[in-house]
Amino acid sequence: MAVLFYVLLAALLAVLGWLGWNMLASGRIAARSESQIPMAGKTISIGGDRIHYVNQGAGRPILFVHGLGGQLHHFRHPLFPAIGDGYRLVAIDRAGSGYSTRVSSGARIPEQAELIAKFIDALGLEKPLLVGHSLGGAIALRVALDHPEKISGLALISPLTHFIPTPPKEFGGLYIRSPLMRRVIAGTLAVPASLKNAQQTLDFVFGPQPVPADYAIAGGGYLGLRPSHFHATSSDLVAVEQDLPQQVGRYGEVRMPVGVLFGSRDRVLNHTQHGLSMQGKIEGIEIEILDGIGHMPQFVEAEKVAAFIRRIADRAFA
Template sequence: MVLFAIFLGRRVDATLRPQGEWIEVEGERLHYRTLGEGPPIVLVHGLGGNMRNFDYLPLAELARDFRLVLLDRPGSGHSPRSSDARAALGEQARVVAGFLRAMRFDRPPLLVGHSLGGAVSLAVALREPDAVAGLALIAPLTHDVPEPPPAFKALAIRKPRLRRALAYTTAMPASIARGQQVLTFVFAPEPPPRDFPVRGGGLLGLRPQAFYATSTDLTALEHQLAPQEARYGELRLPVHLLYGDGDRVLDWKVHGQALAAKVPQARLQVVPGAGHMLPVTQPQLTAEFLRRAAGDAFCATVRS
C-alpha cells in the first residue's frame, strides 16, 4: 500500500505539474501564478484545495484589468510545508502576509479567500490591516464549528504519527473509493463538473502528502477561530461576502450573516440554489462579485 501510494502520488504530480513560479517566504517555498497587469488581486483557496480551483473563473478576462495572483497555501497544491506548526491559523496568516510583502505590489491587494482561505484572509487583515486593501470572501469559514462536516470527519486525525501512517496506506484507496461521494457533498446542491479532477486540480488531493496536510489543517483549527471572532469588529477595510444558500459545508447564516452582523461595512450576497464551490459552479457571478469588491477596495485605498 505504501508503494502504491508513492507511485500514484508521483503519477499525479507528473500529470498536474506546477504551473507557476516559486518564492521563499518565512521559511516556506510557495508556488504561485501571476496573470495580467493592474491593481493586484490575490486568491487563496480552501481546505484540501489548490490554486487550480480558481481556473473555472474567466481569468483571462479579469487579467485584462487586474494583476491576478493565485497561491498554493503551504502544504497544498505544489507548496510544501516545513512543519505541522505552520498549519495554525496565525502561522498561515503570517506566511500569506509575508507573501504579500514579498510580491512588492505597487498598492495593497484585494485579498480573496475561499472557504478556509477566507479564515486565513480574515486573519491576515486582522494581523496586518495596512497590507490589504479589502477582502472578498467566498463561502468563507468565519466562526468556530464544533465538529467537521460528515464528509470531512475521516480527516480529523489528531496524532501526527497515525495521520502519516494512514496517509501512506489506506487514505489513498479510501479517497479513490469515496471520491465521487465527497465531491457530491462538497458541491451540493450543484453537480461537480466532470473535469474537476484535472482542470480543478482535484487529483492533487489524492497524494499522501496532500491528505496529511489537509488533515493537519483541519485539526489545527481547533480553538483557533474563537479569538478571531471576537476581533471582527476591528476591521475597517471593505469586506464583501459571497455565499450560496444551499451550501452544505458551511452554513451561510452561521458564517456569512454572523460576520456581516459584526462588520458594519460588510456586504453579503447570497446566491439562491448555489453551494460551496462558487468559483467552479458560478464563475461569471463570482467574477462580477470580485469586480465589485475590487472597485470598493481600490476606491477606498485612493480615498485614504
C-alpha cells in the first residue's frame, strides 16, 4: 500500500508539474503576442466590460463584427483601405476577444447582440450598416431581430445562419462544455497546443486560398495565442447551440436590406446550407457567391467584398 501511495503521489506531482510548465509557457507566449500586436484603437466601458474598437473616416457608419476566434484586424487590415472614403468605419473586438474583456456579459447570441446594441448607443452611431463575418453574422442577425431600431441593414460575409450539430473536427478542441474545464484548459494546455496546430487550423480556415503571409501580425493572428482569447472562443462555440436553432425560425421578421456574400469553396461553413438557404427567408435578401473562394474572402478578394458592402450600404442608407 505504501508503494502504491508513493507511485500515485509521484504521478500527481508529475501531472501538476506538467500543467505548471504549460501555464508558464502560455504566459510567455501571450506576452510575446501582445508585444507584437498592441492595442490598435480605443476602449469604451459597456456595463462591466471594456470594449476595444477602431474608428476611422467620416460619413454614414458601418460597424464590423468578427467571427469565432477572430478580432477587429480581420476587417481593419484588409477591408478598410478597400472600402475607401465616405463612411465612418468602426470595428470592434467582441467581448472576450482581442483586447476586449468579458466580465459582465455572456457568450450567448442574444447577450452578444445586446452588447452590440449598447455599443452603438455608447458610441453615438446613427443606425449603422452592420457587417458580420462567420459567427459575427449570426450575432448581426440577432441584432436585426432584437434591436431593429439600432441599425439600417446587414452585410453578412460567410455568415453562420443555421445550427451545426457537430462542429468541424478542426474546431473540436474548442468544444469544452464544462466551464471549469474550459477555464483550466485555457490557462494551461490550450495556448501551446494552438501554437503547435496553428498552421493546420489556418490552412483549413483560409483554404483553398493560402494563408496571407502577413496574417500573424497585420491580420492579428497572434492575438489568438492567449488564454483569455481561447476561453472566449470556446465559450462562444458552446453557446451557439443554445440559441441558433430557435433564431432560424425568426428570420422572416427581419425588415431591412440584407446581403449575404459567400465563397463557393468555404470549408468552415457550407455556402449552400448557410448562404443559398437564406433565399426567401428574408424579403429582398441579396445573395452573392464568389466562385472558388474560401471562408475568408475579405483577405483574398478585398475589393469584391468592399464593393458588396458599399452596395448594401447604398440600399441601407437610401
